[in-house]
Amino acid sequence: MTTFPNATILGYPRIGPRRELKRAVESYWAGRSTEAELESAAASLQDATVERLRALGLTESSAIPADFALYDQVLDTTAALGALPARFADLAGPGGEIGLDAYFTLARGDAERAPLEMTKWFDTNYHYLVPEIGPETSFAALADRLAGIVRRHRARGATLRPVLVGPVTYLLLAKAADGAPETFRPIDRLNDVVAAYRGVIAQLADAGADWVQLDEPALTTEHGSAHVDDAVLAYRELADAAGYDAGTRPGLFVTTGYGTAGDPAAPGQALAELAAAGVDAVHADLVRGARPGTEALQALGDTRFVAGIVDGRNVWRNDLAASADLLTSLEADASVATSTSLLHVPHDVAAETNLPSPLPHWLAFADQKVSEVLTLAAGVEQGPNRSAEVAAQIQESEDAKAERAAAEGVRRAEVRQRTAAITTEDATRADAADRAAAQAERLSLPALPTTTIGSFPQTGEVRKARAAHRAGSLTNEEYDEFLRAEIKRVIDLQEEIGLDVLVHGEPERNDMVQYFAENFDGFAATEHGWVQSYGSRCTRPSILWGDVSRPEAFTVPWIEYAQSLTQKPVKGMLTGPVTILAWSFVRNDQPLAETANQVALALRDEVADLEAAGIAAIQVDEPALRELLPLRAADQPAYLDWSVNAFRLATSSVRVDTQIHTHLCYSEFGEVISGIDGLNADVTSIEAARSKMEVAADLQEFGFGRGVGPGVYDIHSPRVPSAGEVEELLRIALASVGERQLWVNPDCGLKTRGYEETVASLKNLVAATASVRSVDLAAQPA
Numbered sequence: 001m002t003t004f005p006n007a008t009i010l011g012y013p014r015i016g017p018r019r020e021l022k023r024a025v026e027s028y029w030a031g032r033s034t035e036a037e038l039e040s041a042a043a044s045l046q047d048a049t050v051e052r053l054r055a056l057g058l059t060e061s062s063a064i065p066a067d068f069a070l071y072d073q074v075l076d077t078t079a080a081l082g083a084l085p086a087r088f089a090d091l092a093g094p095g096g097e098i099g100l101d102a103y104f105t106l107a108r109g110d111a112e113r114a115p116l117e118m119t120k121w122f123d124t125n126y127h128y129l130v131p132e133i134g135p136e137t138s139f140a141a142l143a144d145r146l147a148g149i150v151r152r153h154r155a156r157g158a159t160l161r162p163v164l165v166g167p168v169t170y171l172l173l174a175k176a177a178d179g180a181p182e183t184f185r186p187i188d189r190l191n192d193v194v195a196a197y198r199g200v201i202a203q204l205a206d207a208g209a210d211w212v213q214l215d216e217p218a219l220t221t222e223h224g225s226a227h228v229d230d231a232v233l234a235y236r237e238l239a240d241a242a243g244y245d246a247g248t249r250p251g252l253f254v255t256t257g258y259g260t261a262g263d264p265a266a267p268g269q270a271l272a273e274l275a276a277a278g279v280d281a282v283h284a285d286l287v288r289g290a291r292p293g294t295e296a297l298q299a300l301g302d303t304r305f306v307a308g309i310v311d312g313r314n315v316w317r318n319d320l321a322a323s324a325d326l327l328t329s330l331e332a333d334a335s336v337a338t339s340t341s342l343l344h345v346p347h348d349v350a351a352e353t354n355l356p357s358p359l360p361h362w363l364a365f366a367d368q369k370v371s372e373v374l375t376l377a378a379g380v381e382q383g384p385n386r387s388a389e390v391a392a393q394i395q396e397s398e399d400a401k402a403e404r405a406a407a408e409g410v411r412r413a414e415v416r417q418r419t420a421a422i423t424t425e426d427a428t429r430a431d432a433a434d435r436a437a438a439q440a441e442r443l444s445l446p447a448l449p450t451t452t453i454g455s456f457p458q459t460g461e462v463r464k465a466r467a468a469h470r471a472g473s474l475t476n477e478e479y480d481e482f483l484r485a486e487i488k489r490v491i492d493l494q495e496e497i498g499l500d501v502l503v504h505g506e507p508e509r510n511d512m513v514q515y516f517a518e519n520f521d522g523f524a525a526t527e528h529g530w531v532q533s534y535g536s537r538c539t540r541p542s543i544l545w546g547d548v549s550r551p552e553a554f555t556v557p558w559i560e561y562a563q564s565l566t567q568k569p570v571k572g573m574l575t576g577p578v579t580i581l582a583w584s585f586v587r588n589d590q591p592l593a594e595t596a597n598q599v600a601l602a603l604r605d606e607v608a609d610l611e612a613a614g615i616a617a618i619q620v621d622e623p624a625l626r627e628l629l630p631l632r633a634a635d636q637p638a639y640l641d642w643s644v645n646a647f648r649l650a651t652s653s654v655r656v657d658t659q660i661h662t663h664l665c666y667s668e669f670g671e672v673i674s675g676i677d678g679l680n681a682d683v684t685s686i687e688a689a690r691s692k693m694e695v696a697a698d699l700q701e702f703g704f705g706r707g708v709g710p711g712v713y714d715i716h717s718p719r720v721p722s723a724g725e726v727e728e729l730l731r732i733a734l735a736s737v738g739e740r741q742l743w744v745n746p747d748c749g750l751k752t753r754g755y756e757e758t759v760a761s762l763k764n765l766v767a768a769t770a771s772v773r774s775v776d777l778a779a780q781p782a
């Protein structure tokens, strides 16, 4: 093997600077292009990526990672191991291989089969496909696709470094296959999977790889850090040259992004153990994780230390002076890298033409981060005698830092004074029982009130009108007119269906976070800043760069109008502070808690204006509450403290008879039940249908005393639930939540659905509720 490159990145955005991959894949799915066309589009994008990275300076052998998943990197590893769940067994090729169509079927399901489950990748908004591993799952070395990529680039003169999810992380991220015995854990299959990895690594070596990257981020989590011993066993096996043809074992590079691997009290120790097992290069995340101890670094011996010092998860320019100092303090020869893959950031700041100046000067997207890595690596090589070029780069980073600290809008006295003056009282409401009584009187709702989560189907018409307005072909007045007609239609429809608490349908919102970013001060929107969320789906997070405030009420006119059309209560609809932070790129120059308080006060202003406009129920959505939960148990209480408090700050100014709702989805919330309780909302709607109301029982067990609306149907598919099905779920919920607390609603908003299935589903929801009210509640009226 060659020596490990001095500068590298752990991964690069795969979607393409203009979302080329998204288009190519979606066109293939739609039958508009052939497999060959898709492969050729993917190959062109790879070539462009490799050329771009070389032009930026990643010219050392093996410095460029080959991480070109068409859908997801965990699914790629599943494919390389041939680890097909039983229900997909028929998709295997003659040699057990998972071809292109099989690959996409695992990701997207088909008429008979549900796809692999999708879940969040560590504490990010990227979603991976969960492997399903059972005692019978067969593993094989089927790395043809990845080997082919390595080979193709070799022929073009570049030795790339193929990337796989490492064996321990792969199994820790997997779930037990259906039918596996209770006691079975996927990690029980470590020996078998390692044998397959060995074959995969040999295939990659055969294709010309000098180094193979194995990502082991699971070692940085609370649960995974207890598996360092397993990793040592696995890598001892993988590093054993006896398993390879003479002299062909490539270098093994193990990465540990997203935190500190192993025991956080002994940072670096896990890396030293991996080195002792025979791993040739080990990476530590120096942004989210702790700096490895000096002794641990010394114990690495010949194993190369790779310092993940350029943040793979934010969009801010690196503080090069501070990073250079940290690298010097390591007193070890180190390579320089990113903290994680750059998958989480957009491609290139230079592509942005509309960002307010001087914001671009403070930013670093993937391409800028590559340059930062190279500068820092050059600095390490040069030691105390820095070249003029490196010195100039460091100076520029210092200048940007100073400019940013002093720039207008970054720190605004009026915002600072408000957050400094926050008191406990600001986050405190009257007793829940008093609120319930006052709200019952004001709203006079039936038992088991029915409602929806906020959005109604965003039809092609709505999207077209928004685009026309943005392009200027629809005037403000015309667009307003259109939105009002849409709101009226949605209100009339809900009246007709017979729902109790109505919504305006959110037609004016492109996205539940971006809409708030556009109406608050302190945020900027990018034109091309797309990042992959899952598969071909991308989001374009706003950049929260300055102090946040709300110049004027912006949701009030729509809600007020909707309320004017009906006697029934219409919910005000806001996105909560934690979710706004989670789905934006957030400033890194102050604690998240401080930024959360600013956002909370901006929302508090909107809440006050909604209340003043006569709105009796206000919903503040926090679907991302679980997403930002720190990976380590020790860090979780502090997080729940500030995040919960921010929500309370946003919602606690209201009168006793104003009903505060919240909504949570996308996650298992079992771990944060105490946080949900802490939000102190009068009504909490929560995704529950797929887990058969489990969360209702969890809440009950916790002693949750306020309103609960466990979702009675899954909105992720067009399937219409029957009234009988909804009734059954309601009865399960009723058994734990009780009729005084139970609300009836779908799992989440309806914006991705069509009208036909929405109307049918909601009618069944209302019918089921009526039946449960008359059958189950008749005996003991509330």
Ligand code: MET
Pocket: 453, 454, 455, 506, 512, 573, 621, 623, 663, 665, 748, 749, 750, 751
């Ligand atoms: C991801 S949660 C979505 C909540 C929002 N109010 C909606 O209905 O779309």
Ligand SMILES: [Zn+2]
Pocket: 453, 623, 663, 664, 665, 666, 747, 748, 749
């Ligand atoms: Zn939701």
